[in-house]
Amino acid sequence: MPLQRAAVLAVGSELLTPSRIDTNSLMITEQLNLLGIEVAYKSVIGDDREELAAALRVALDRVGLVVCCGGLGPTDDDVTREVVAQVLRRPLAEDERITAQIRARFASRRMEMPEINRRQALVPAGARVLSNPNGTAPGLWLEEAGRAVLLLPGPPRELKALLMAASDEILKPRSPGLSLVRRVIRITGRTESHTEEAVQPLYTEWAKAEVPIAATILASLGQIELHLSARAVSRDRAEAAVEAASRQVGDVLGLDAYSRDGRTLEQVVGDLLVERRFRIALAESCTGGLLTSRLTDVVGSSRYVERAVVAYANEAKVSLLGVPGKLIDEHGAVSEPVALAMAEGIRASAMVEVGIGVTGIAGPGGGTPEKPVGTVAVAVVIPGATRSRLFRFVGDREHVRIQASQAALDMMRRMLGP
Amino acid sequence: MPLQRAAVLAVGSELLTPSRIDTNSLMITEQLNLLGIEVAYKSVIGDDREELAAALRVALDRVGLVVCCGGLGPTDDDVTREVVAQVLRRPLAEDERITAQIRARFASRRMEMPEINRRQALVPAGARVLSNPNGTAPGLWLEEAGRAVLLLPGPPRELKALLMAASDEILKPRSPGLSLVRRVIRITGRTESHTEEAVQPLYTEWAKAEVPIAATILASLGQIELHLSARAVSRDRAEAAVEAASRQVGDVLGLDAYSRDGRTLEQVVGDLLVERRFRIALAESCTGGLLTSRLTDVVGSSRYVERAVVAYANEAKVSLLGVPGKLIDEHGAVSEPVALAMAEGIRASAMVEVGIGVTGIAGPGGGTPEKPVGTVAVAVVIPGATRSRLFRFVGDREHVRIQASQAALDMMRRMLGP
Numbered sequence: 148m149p150l151q152r153a154a155v156l157a158v159g160s161e162l163l164t165p166s167r168i169d170t171n172s173l174m175i176t177e178q179l180n181l182l183g184i185e186v187a188y189k190s191v192i193g194d195d196r197e198e199l200a201a202a203l204r205v206a207l208d209r210v211g212l213v214v215c216c217g218g219l220g221p222t223d224d225d226v227t228r229e230v231v232a233q234v235l236r237r238p239l240a241e242d243e244r245i246t247a248q249i250r251a252r253f254a255s256r257r258m259e260m261p262e263i264n265r266r267q268a269l270v271p272a273g274a275r276v277l278s279n280p281n282g283t284a285p286g287l288w289l290e291e292a293g294r295a296v297l298l299l300p301g302p303p304r305e306l307k308a309l310l311m312a313a314s315d316e317i318l319k320p321r322s323p324g325l326s327l328v329r330r331v332i333r334i335t336g337r338t339e340s341h342t343e344e345a346v347q348p349l350y351t352e353w354a355k356a357e358v359p360i361a362a363t364i365l366a367s368l369g370q371i372e373l374h375l376s377a378r379a380v381s382r383d384r385a386e387a388a389v390e391a392a393s394r395q396v397g398d399v400l401g402l403d404a405y406s407r408d409g410r411t412l413e414q415v416v417g418d419l420l421v422e423r424r425f426r427i428a429l430a431e432s433c434t435g436g437l438l439t440s441r442l443t444d445v446v447g448s449s450r451y452v453e454r455a456v457v458a459y460a461n462e463a464k465v466s467l468l469g470v471p472g473k474l475i476d477e478h479g480a481v482s483e484p485v486a487l488a489m490a491e492g493i494r495a496s497a498m499v500e501v502g503i504g505v506t507g508i509a510g511p512g513g514g515t516p517e518k519p520v521g522t523v524a525v526a527v528v529i530p531g532a533t534r535s536r537l538f539r540f541v542g543d544r545e546h547v548r549i550q551a552s553q554a555a556l557d558m559m560r561r562m563l564g565p
Numbered sequence: 566m567p568l569q570r571a572a573v574l575a576v577g578s579e580l581l582t583p584s585r586i587d588t589n590s591l592m593i594t595e596q597l598n599l600l601g602i603e604v605a606y607k608s609v610i611g612d613d614r615e616e617l618a619a620a621l622r623v624a625l626d627r628v629g630l631v632v633c634c635g636g637l638g639p640t641d642d643d644v645t646r647e648v649v650a651q652v653l654r655r656p657l658a659e660d661e662r663i664t665a666q667i668r669a670r671f672a673s674r675r676m677e678m679p680e681i682n683r684r685q686a687l688v689p690a691g692a693r694v695l696s697n698p699n700g701t702a703p704g705l706w707l708e709e710a711g712r713a714v715l716l717l718p719g720p721p722r723e724l725k726a727l728l729m730a731a732s733d734e735i736l737k738p739r740s741p742g743l744s745l746v747r748r749v750i751r752i753t754g755r756t757e758s759h760t761e762e763a764v765q766p767l768y769t770e771w772a773k774a775e776v777p778i779a780a781t782i783l784a785s786l787g788q789i790e791l792h793l794s795a796r797a798v799s800r801d802r803a804e805a806a807v808e809a810a811s812r813q814v815g816d817v818l819g820l821d822a823y824s825r826d827g828r829t830l831e832q833v834v835g836d837l838l839v840e841r842r843f844r845i846a847l848a849e850s851c852t853g854g855l856l857t858s859r860l861t862d863v864v865g866s867s868r869y870v871e872r873a874v875v876a877y878a879n880e881a882k883v884s885l886l887g888v889p890g891k892l893i894d895e896h897g898a899v900s901e902p903v904a905l906a907m908a909e910g911i912r913a914s915a916m917v918e919v920g921i922g923v924t925g926i927a928g929p930g931g932g933t934p935e936k937p938v939g940t941v942a943v944a945v946v947i948p949g950a951t952r953s954r955l956f957r958f959v960g961d962r963e964h965v966r967i968q969a970s971q972a973a974l975d976m977m978r979r980m981l982g983p
Contacts, residue, residue, distance in 0.1 A: 223765075
């Protein structure tokens, strides 16, 4: 019987507090959907043997596949392994190979394995072990009377690797075979409603298509995402439908749609810099290193990021970036001329093609009636072109910083692009 | 019987997609906890009569209070009202007063009430109606054989108003009157298992205490969190118990416990800098601005962050930071002497008290057998003290960068602290 419907159980008392939320189930849902498996419901359960056992019994009664994440750690409050063994009536035994792997992992950091980590080597009889490249807790797969249980560790990096492995080796051959393909189109320079207005006419067309496309718009700071999805008997057909739809969106939104292949804005900028063989130097004030951090997050960015300076104090702007003190006196530190002088200064001293300057008021203090919190000047200089702009962002310190770095990356992208 | 334990059921198919998450349950959990009611588990169910009925039956079987949010709208896929009536075997009847209120709400916007909105005036026999000041769907309260069900609308603004009303008028008199207080202790410099080993002896003591303390350990990159909670007849007693327990943890873990009041590591460092009236300048290589970005995330950081330089290229290390080229040739760019020269260079040129240098290999490229990806040298110079250390972090680029910035902040904290 193919696995049609799944339940996701996230285990951890911290996920039942007012300040923490289960996000692992999103990654699991996405992967299951790709295999055509639907998530019938999901639950969050504390580190509580009785509650978990009850939830597991209900799930085994209602769906073909139960995915549990979390509660596989070495400590007393990690109960998933034991509860699953108990509910399925399988004895637990230590798997010496797992113990050896855990021991080796500690040894590689020149540490001795604490005795309690042996608990992570306990395996219910008949379970298939998925070894964990990023941590000590292995994943486990159990089948019983047409029902299946997949146990995955809670830390997202470990979860992801094991979910992918389980997906390829175990779930795919047991899945119903209807492929669900999703595509994310990333957009800047438009509001959510303007994006919706522009794309709306396509919705009707997509709903009637042979392979219908479902669309959702999601807004975050300085960015809109349009999520497209299609379900078809073959992955290729679903892919083709989604690709055609995403091309239509690209035609409608033009340059505002900066990525149709999952690349982030910083990756798009990085690729443009590589393509044009440009190197870049950055001068940041209010973004405090965030812009550089985003650019250098990209693999291979050392090829084009030459240097960056975070100049918070006016003095640092003068001495490090060669911004004339007179310019600051005249226009204020948060102004287009100063942003430009910062971009030109860092570009000249680093002897690179692209210079960027960002100066602004992130808040909560420092605002004035003429230049309130959220005022940010951005300047970009590339060979043959110079641009600067004064923005007014709304939100708290973190929001202003994110939007300012987003605006600076977007300005670069538009200047460097075709 | 007072309501001790609750389940929260969030209803809505969109909450079972990979891109949306239930956050309403956080607000509900917070309010219930304030009344001393614990959330035993929570679930997300689609707009599906059968699944919702099953979830409701399970919940009524396990807890004293079931809070459902969502699915009270006027359309066909809003099924909560009907499913609850069916499960509790209560006939539904239109409440004319609610219809009148909904009609008036539409009229106030000069609109006529669509006929489908009459569904929102349907009330299960015996239910108490909570009128909704911010929308059309009223809240509903039902009691049956010592169990209670509270139905709330999904839009957060409507949910909040009705939750507060239900809390004051209905839940408070029925709640156990116990206050639940939580506290998070943040720890660096120990693994999860070593933290557990050290804290374990306290668990037994806490379990037997007059006000028992519950504890959970959570691990993330370069950081462990210990969550404590206590329940007592008065908020003050619960606070006192948690405070005493957190002090015990502080005694056991010593300097490794860096925060018992919710402050982040960067806030703790910032507060130490303010306290000692020190200013700081940073020289980053592999962390690419992340360290500075974390420090400047803190409100008021412009008081102590003077400047930062991201020097990716060796040339930039020499020209911007005055690192002797010979030192790089001799020890390699990723070495303690170079990290020290970076820290000293930026400290001298910025003329501040604290200098920090970070140089390493974040990967995926650039590793060698002697210095594999994840090798990071960190150096901190403060008045009267200098420290450097070579780390070996495990993980991909992002993880190495996060751990390196964490290690640098931690080194500063330990040097600046008492």
